[in-house]
Amino acid sequence: MFEKIADNFYFIQRGWLSGNHFVFNGAQKVLIDTGYKKDVDTTLRCIKKTGLDPADVDLIIATHSHCDHIGANKSIQELSGCEIGMHPIERYFIDTKNDWYTWWRYYDQDADFFTVSHSYEDGDTIPLGPLRLRVIHTPGHAAGQISLYAPQQRFLISADAVWDGDFGVLTTRIEGSASPFMQHDSLEKLSKLDIAVIYPGHGTIITDPRNALDRCRKRLETFLKEPQRLGRDQMKKIILYTLLAKSGFPEDTFFAYLSKSHWFSEVADLYFQSRYRETYEEIMAQLLDRRLVIREQGRLMATLKA
Ligand SMILES: [Fe+2]
Known part of the structure; x- marks a missing residue:
């Protein structure tokens, strides 16, 4: 299932094994997140349905390096020769082939390394045709996780920082004892944005962002209390x-x-x-x-x- 969210820009909802994808099929062909490795065939099929041939991809933006968001990066890169961009912290994990900080070995997950060519820092703007996506560093769940905000269209691609009242698991063993506090700050940062719609890393489109963010904050408070x-x-x-x-x-x-x-x-x-x-x-x-x-x-x- 996919939905057009702007000109040439599509949201593909997947499930819980594979994260959701985004396809920009303008002059530049861009993917955001590519699901779990085992699901590569389904991922390629979903992308093709939007009209984009995965062999034509120019760039993959990875919100973070967890296995359910980068699973087809290697195969699409081999197919298309595309560039791949991510936050410098996540890029460092991939560049140094660290399968612990990416969680793959810790949680016994299947994933392949790939070649990263771009770094996206907090505050950077990524142009996708007429769209301008502002990079927002949202650590907590992953040290170098990024969310992407379109100020003009007022939508947020939240990755695993915000789902509908929940968020990606907090692995303090890897992310550190401060990870719930980093998640808290990430939620605060996102709450300050003027958002009409959130496209999360997993789950359905969120049409009441205030409510979703409030529920995330309350959930985190209960975690900190208990x-x-x-x-x-x-x-x-x-x-x-x-x-x-x-x-x-x-x-x-x-x-x-x-x-x-x-x-x-x-x-x-x-x-x-x-x-x-x-x-x-x-x-x-x-x-x-x-x-x-x-x-x-x-x-x-x-x-x-x-
Ligand atoms: Fe994740």
């Missing part, structure tokens, strides 16, 4: 993401798999007094109860749109 809620949010989001990325997982070995991962035990250490098995059972019971996860022939499957 840190265990932050831990629960991280557990749930990453378990769901893992199940989407791996197309489900055998239930009898899932806890053992998580226990060997880099992230699971230390999140339980940080927020749940190292109660590994009990925490796993509590979180899974909640996910199963809400039908966010179902059992299918011995496998746990996430029900969210991939």
Whole structure:
């Protein structure tokens, strides 16, 4: 599904495994974010539907280096020879082939490095035909995450800084203990903008930006007041993401798999007094109860749109 949001500019809504994309098909051919690696074929198909041949892409703008936003960067770059731009911090992670700060190794995700040619700093303007996108550095979820604001058209491409009342997971182990405070400041920064519509990194178009930002701020406040809620949010989001990325997982070995991962035990250490098995059972019971996860022939499957 795609929607025209300005002349030659399209929003493509994906799911939770692959982030949303944007296509600018003017004199210059530009993509913003390219989904998860496993979904490359679907991503290319979605882009073609807007009328743009991925082989003709001139530039990919990556809001950040997480696996669900850069998954087709390498293959599209090989296909088209396109340039790729991102914030200098994220660029540094890619340039130095750091698969930890990009979260790929930490969360056992699949992704490829690519070549970055442009850096976008806070306050820069990226011209897309007649559109002017202002770069807004919005750290918290990712150290070098950028959101893109069109002041004339009053829309915001928020990446994972703002979804509809929620935001991308805060991984303090990698982003640091200040990451919730950086997210707070990013939300404050975005709240000062005159925005009519938000196009988030995941989920549907947000037509009441005030309300979405208020709900994000309240959610963050509850995380800061009760840190265990932050831990629960991280557990749930990453378990769901893992199940989407791996197309489900055998239930009898899932806890053992998580226990060997880099992230699971230390999140339980940080927020749940190292109660590994009990925490796993509590979180899974909640996910199963809400039908966010179902059992299918011995496998746990996430029900969210991939
Ligand atoms: Fe992200």
